[in-house]
Amino acid sequence: MQPVRNDIHNSDLPILCQSCESRHQGICGALSPEQLTQLARQTRRVHHAAGEELLGDAMPITGYGNVLRGVIKLSKVLEDGRQQVVGLQFAPDLLGRLFAKESRVAAEAASDVDLCMVPKAAMENLVRENPALEHRIMLQTLRELDEARDWMVTLGRKTAAEKVASFLYLIASHIDPAQGEVTTFDLPLSRADIGDFLGLTIETVSRQVSKLKADGVIEIENYRHVSVPDIARLRVRCG
Amino acid sequence: MQPVRNDIHNSDLPILCQSCESRHQGICGALSPEQLTQLARQTRRVHHAAGEELLGDAMPITGYGNVLRGVIKLSKVLEDGRQQVVGLQFAPDLLGRLFAKESRVAAEAASDVDLCMVPKAAMENLVRENPALEHRIMLQTLRELDEARDWMVTLGRKTAAEKVASFLYLIASHIDPAQGEVTTFDLPLSRADIGDFLGLTIETVSRQVSKLKADGVIEIENYRHVSVPDIARLRVRCG
DNA sequence: CGGCCTCTTGAACCTAATCAAGACCTGTGG
């Protein structure tokens, strides 16, 4: 257990914010204690179970959500139903596109998630009077763009084996916002979702996972719980 | 020929800026005539021939480039040489990632290009004293993120035939910044580059282009010059 | 226990990659 991080005016902060990761690496770090206190009056903490839809493609955006815990799956579908997962969001990412009238992706809780919801108008007013906040959001957007482009390489140029290894490595390095790479974790996505993320079928994902297991690169319990004894051996399989 | 668009204080503007597309749809629209005049003292217009490298992956960024004419290819490579084109930039996009020390992609002139180069420090100072400018850049970044995610669907879930149709449609709808969709154009990319953009081989690209031609969806002269008699017929082939 | 879901594994098939040859364009030099 880590003690709650202490910094100036910690005791003046709203209780919910005191231990919140978003204040450190996320967007709330751009706010003064006064702004945080004012904002906290308008936010509410919500929980969604795995599988719940948070935001439909082309649906109006009513607010923004700071991811506190869990994983969110962003996806797009073609008319005939083919689906592609275009991104995952972990704590302390911000869900919802700034100033957009409607979403350009569908968002679904991949695992159980906790969000800190901010009403659309409150967030946008705060951004207007606080350029540093827009700057923080800009940095997150640039990071998302980098991640999307990295994933384009995975989708366009890697083999099925490399794709699955890349996915496992992505999860291992993002699932815990406080630590970096982690050697044991639960997969937040089903095989079907992993397939939709990697541009593969369920069967191919399953076969490649079995192969990594047979080769001793990973261990698996109950389909979802993964251990990586030597993360470097996983990394070299990413291509 | 279109007349130069006229607006307030047009005559006060630097000559180079007067007919520049970037003032209308691009980032320079966020600047006052005074700021534009001041900025214009530090910019220089440069030309690059097709194939020239503008920026290497992990190379230090020395400035920003407003695309005035032509197409820029952004790409990433794996250690073993496999390449993926992760984006194209057209006028009036801004080349170069704001505040980053080094680039995360390689940039190459796909066709002959003209750029309006702004020194790194000049642009960053301007951004710091002008939040509206950062806002404009934010909007472009969000657009790039949308495009990257759209392309992830193409890479992950479309067939070779749909990929090639999607590429041709992308070019038809972006090559001319002033108009929207265009029915005749020169391909700014070689078959090899198209393959690297679509996650296909040269041969597969060539076969699918030939098929579209045989089906009467497109006409081709000299490998590079394309006509699309009915753009709706192309669009339905995008999947 | 039985139904339902997710996941795994096997066999057949198919799309796109690979290997290979030749066509077409361009520029150079005799």
Place this chain on the structure above:
DNA sequence: CCACAGGTCTTGATTAGGTTCAAGAGGCCG
């Protein structure tokens, strides 16, 4: 002017990686 070299692009034949189709195993909950 033609011959030839060096690109890029096209087309054909073969191969292979991943999909599809099919069956069964394992976990969860009534």
